[in-house]
Amino acid sequence: MEEGLQKPSPLFPVIAFHGVLETLENIATNEEGYRADYAKALLDHANQFPELREGITDFSLLEKHKQLIKNLLADLFPTALTNNEIKAATMPFFNLTFNRTARFDKILNEAGVDFGMSIRNFDDHQFYVFCGCLVLNFYYGYHLDFSTPLFYDIPDADGIMRHYRILYNADFMDIIPTERAVKLTKEDVDLLIDNFDDLELWKEKFPEGSWITKGFGIVSLFDATTESAISNLKGNLLANDDFNETTEGNIESIFRSIYKIPDLRIGFTEVNTEDNVFTVAPFGNIKSHILTDKSEIECNSVLCNETLDDMLTKRKYLIISDVERYRNENPDESEFLDHLLSQNIRSCILAPVLKNDKLYGFIEMVSSRPQELNSINANKLDYLLPFITDTIERYYGELQNEIDAIIQNEYTAIHHSVYWKFREEALSHISNKSNRDAYKEIVFREVYPLYGQIDVKGSSTARNESTEKDLALQVTKLLELFRFIFKQEKLPLIEQHIYELESIEEDLKKELKADTEATVQGYILNEVHPVLQHFDSPNGEVHDKIATYFKTLDNKIKMVYDSRKDFDETLGLINKHMANVLDEKQADAQSFFPHYYERFKTDGVEHNLYIGASIAPKHTYSPLYLNNLRLWQLQVMCEMENEYYKLKPSLPYELDVTSLILVFSSPISIRFRMDEKRFDVDGTYNARYEVVKKRIDKSNIKGTKERITQKGKITIVYTQKKEETEYRRYIQFLQHKGMLGNVIETFDVEDLQGVTGLKALRVSVNYSGNDRQDGTYTYEDLLKELSESK
Structure with a gap:
């Protein structure tokens, strides 16, 4: 209960009862009868202990004079209320209490012997300043309101925390300066009033122990728990x-x-x-x-x-x-x-x-x-x-x-680079409440497209192979099971299913047809499995073999799903890692010049970029930004290839990837399709670009059966000589940096339906030279490199 006595304070507490004794002397002198006799008897007893009037600094004496103090304060602490009131004598702000009521003692006893009572959220700084405010109010006559609600938090016998509001009465307390007290001017007080947080200033104006508080206060608590x-x-x-x-x-x-x-x-x-x-x-x-x-x-x-x-x-x-x-x-x-x-x-x-x-x-x-x-x-x-x-x-x-933000970021085509245009249209519509016109279509004109993809090579073939493996394995398991059951019970129905499963087994050795998977799966689920469930008796060898068969199936589709699961997991991992590289690098690329970006996960990852003055009208556009983005795109394709190279050994299914970049130097327009909630090229001429994108990745080198894309290489498709010249500079720069191989292949692309005259460059990726630590090279790096090499 004496924790506050050890804290630094400008006040030196002296417990004294001179105020009470003076009141008793007045009663003894001016009144008659019982009260006067009682006051005289108390005074006679108290006068034997002059420290009660002069002041007590050794607080152990409070216990020695406990009964006498109780008698002196009897008028302030009525015995009839001791079990109701939560009250004690104290020195305000110091955690020192004595002459407590019975209810106060009961509360402290239930809190436990280890409980240390302290004022809630009342730190040493507040304690020091509040003591200084006491001096300003009591000695200097100011009226500073520092009566913030103060609470004691005390647990009860059940461990429930109770909250008690603290009220102080300081009628019986004097503030006396010592020789160390600083005489304060109005300017000092004004400075203190404006600097509650400056503890050093308060310590300067109120040095530790420079004032004496003589007397005592009364603390009353009321239960404000609720x-x-x-x-x-x-x-x-x-x-x-x-x-x-x-x-x-x-x-x-x-x-x-x-x-x-x-x-x-x-x-x-x-x-x-x-x-x-x-x-x-x-x-x-x-x-x-x-x-x-x-x-x-x-x-x-x-x-x-x-x-x-x-x-x-x-x-x-x-x-x-x-x-x-x-x-x-x-x-x-x-x-x-x-x-x-x-x-x-x-x-x-x-x-x-x-x-x-x-x-x-x-x-x-x-x-x-x-x-x-x-x-x-x-x-x-x-x-x-x-x-x-x-x-x-x-x-x-x-x-x-947050959900809406995720949906907008992850599932819609409204990229942040073009968000301003959508917001502008939405605000216009909101501002004009009477506007019943349809929302305007969002169009960006004169933008330059960049397209790239990293595709899983032969994914359709690999998917068919995985399906064939799973179906063949399941048919083999079923044949073994039905042949075993037929040995136990020679039923024509069992023999028929054996015949049908053997026919399916032969068909699966041939080329897989489009409807084979659905047909076989439907037959097994709708005809074979019900028969097995019929023969699944609770006990016996047949039950064990049927149970073992069903344990090998996927829980959801009730089919063998081993090879297909490996294929799906591999495709998912490839797409995830490729997309992560692209998204991470794309965030950096936006700092060059804001541009529209979207990507799609299919059997691989495709991306579209559009750059131009209409997408970022508040920025000054230059063709250099297009050059920079093209160089950036080529580097990112190298890094995606390298990411796959590092990922490949850990994949559950063996697949390869091919990389392709389509160069298109003519500006186009893109329009946000309200029905599809995505951007698309606008106009008949611009549609040629989309046709090339859709057909190019499966095309061959002109006059051959060789695909233009190969694993371990990046293919760059273009139409104009100036595009070839530009990309040869990028390739040579990245070859110098160790990111691409030394050989550049050049060839014509076979004519596509409605598209002729396409050409391509193809260059291998250097998997050992792509562990760069200094970020992505820019077009400025390229120009600097070329100037230094001259």
Whole structure:
């Protein structure tokens, strides 16, 4: 209780009762009868101990004079109120109390011998400044209002934290300067008033121990647990932008203080009204007692329709004060009530969280003791629920914003480089409330396209091979199984399925047809598996073999899915890693000049880039930016090839990739298609570019059967001589940097339908020379390199 006495302070506390003794002397002199006799008797006793008047600095004497002090302060501490009032003599702000009432002592005893009482959120800085303010008010006559609410937080016998508001009375206290006290001017006080945070200034004007506080104060406490806990709850909920940061334990401790229930537990269950299910909330820090280890459950399987309607339409709480008794009285709901009892829940309150007619879920309050939660204390929720509801609504709103952002970033074609145009049109539409015109189409004219792809070579063939392997393996397993069953029971039906499976086995050795997979899968699932289930007796060898067969199947499709799974996983890994490289590098490329970017995952990764003045009208466009982006694209294709080269040994299925860049030097227009929610080229002439993109990757070198793309090489398709010259410079630069091989192939591309005259460069990727540590080369690096080589 004497923690504050060791803190640095401008005040030196001296406990004295001269004010009380002077009051007693006045009574003894000016009054007659019992009060005068009583005052004289007290004075005679007190005068034997002059330190009571002159002052006590050895606080152990307070215990020695305990009874006498109690008698001296009897008028201030009525015996009749000692079990009701929480009151003591003290020195304000110092954690020193004596002559406590019986109720105060009881509170401290229940807190435990190790409990150290201190004022909440009252640090050494505040303590020092407040002591200085006492001097300014009591000695200098100022009226500085430093009466911020002060609290003691003291646990009760059940461990529940109680919150007590502190009130001080300093009528019996004098402030006396010592020789060390600094005489303050008005300018000093003005400076102090404006500099609460400058502790060194306060220590300069109020040196440690430079003033004496002589006398005593009276501290009165009142139990403000509910008000304080509600305030703490509001603070916790408002302080954390993310509801996940508001911990379950913190909320529970606040609720326990309010309800005075030491084992009170809090939960939350989300309600999906569309699917009529209870489900786990997206914040994982508060558990659900309705669901426990389940992810979701139908509402009707937990609560009857009548109860749900009452909770939703009438906004009533579901209150079960005695779960066990309620179960006995309502056997129809025993499943849910048994579920509660299994969690040692003996009383509970479920409160719907509704805002603007939208139901978010249920707050759950549960206790392991019957009748702890009941219809009477449920009314406290009326004060608490609005704060929780607002927080949950805010959280779900922010969650929806985050979802919308992810959808916009990941699933739509509105790239941030062109977002300004969409925003401009949307604001125009919003500003003109009477505007009933259709939304304007978004068009960007005179932009230069860049197209590239890294494609999985022979993916269709590989997919067919993986399918054939899985089907052949499954048919082999089934033939072995049916032949075994036929030995046990020679039924014509079994023999027929053996014949049909052998026919399928022969067909699978031939070229796979388009409908083979669907036909075989339908036959196995609809005809073969039902027969096996018929012969699957609980015991015996047949049962074991059938069980072993089904264990080899994929749980979802009930087919052998080994080779196809490896193929799908490999394709997914390739696409993911290639896309990650492209996205990461693209973020850097935007710093050169803002441009539109989109990519697609197919059997590989394709990307489109569009650059031009119309996409970024606030920036000054130069053809150098197009040159820079083309050089960047070629480097990124090298890095994607290298990423695949490093990834390949860890892939579950052996696949190769090929890389292609299409060069198109004529500017085009792109238009956002409102129906498809994506950009596309605009106009008949520009459509030629799209035709080339769709047909080029499967084309051959003119006059041969050789594909223009090969693994380990990058193919650059172009039409004009100046494009070849430009890209040869890029290739030579990257060859010098060790990123590309030394040989450059040149050839004509076979004529495509509606497209002739295409040419191509092809160069190998140097997998050993692409571990660069200094970022991406720019067009300026190229020009500098060329100038230095002259």
